[in-house]
Amino acid sequence: MRGMVKPVVLVVEDEPLLRLFASDMIEEAGFEVLQASDASDALVTLQDRLDIRVVFTDVNMPGGIDGIMLAIRIRERWPAIQIIITSGRPWPEAAVVPQDIVFFQKPYRRDRVLDTVRRMAA
Template sequence: MAYRILVVEDDGLIRMDLVDMLEDMNFLVLDAANADEAMTILGAEPDINALLTDIDMPGSMNGLELAHQAAARWPDCKVAVISGRYNPTQGKMPDTALFVSKPVSELALSKALQTLGLLG
């Protein structure tokens, strides 16, 4: 079974790069340009296994708020937060969320997915 991951990133090139890396790892990938789009997708696609979200993006909420809402509404959905500008402490993210610093390498991404239990 392939896991489904939602990538939320407002920079189109970074989003495409993350999607490509995840697809190369055999994940089924959905993507959104902001948290509002992501909430719509999460509501319509209940079988998303993980959320990978940037922090700083336009819209009604940032990636940390999205991470908290997703963790509260879909507790089985694993969460990884990415940023090149911020390094949130564990108290700022949901308890089970991981932080990955940008630029995100394939190695860092695969380690995060292993920690979340999505890669063997």
């Protein structure tokens, strides 16, 4: 992609190996990947980088903000950013999140995640 600007994806995951796996998977598909280990780091990155198109976040993270709350804050402050949430648990039915958020239960299928990231970043 010489000379082309790659779409930017922010991966938010507290487990280092899972964060590395997701980042490598998305980067190998042709995206620029930024990483954050928790929601607080993600919010700082989002303030610093105005070119982020997609956030790929886990639900359960340390600190006071989980992935669902992060998604709500992103939608309030940066409505154009697309959001993918992932978790080892089923989607919480009672979760109050914007309707356009995509959820993948772990273990997720690489092809489905990448198809979704490509569609969202277009």
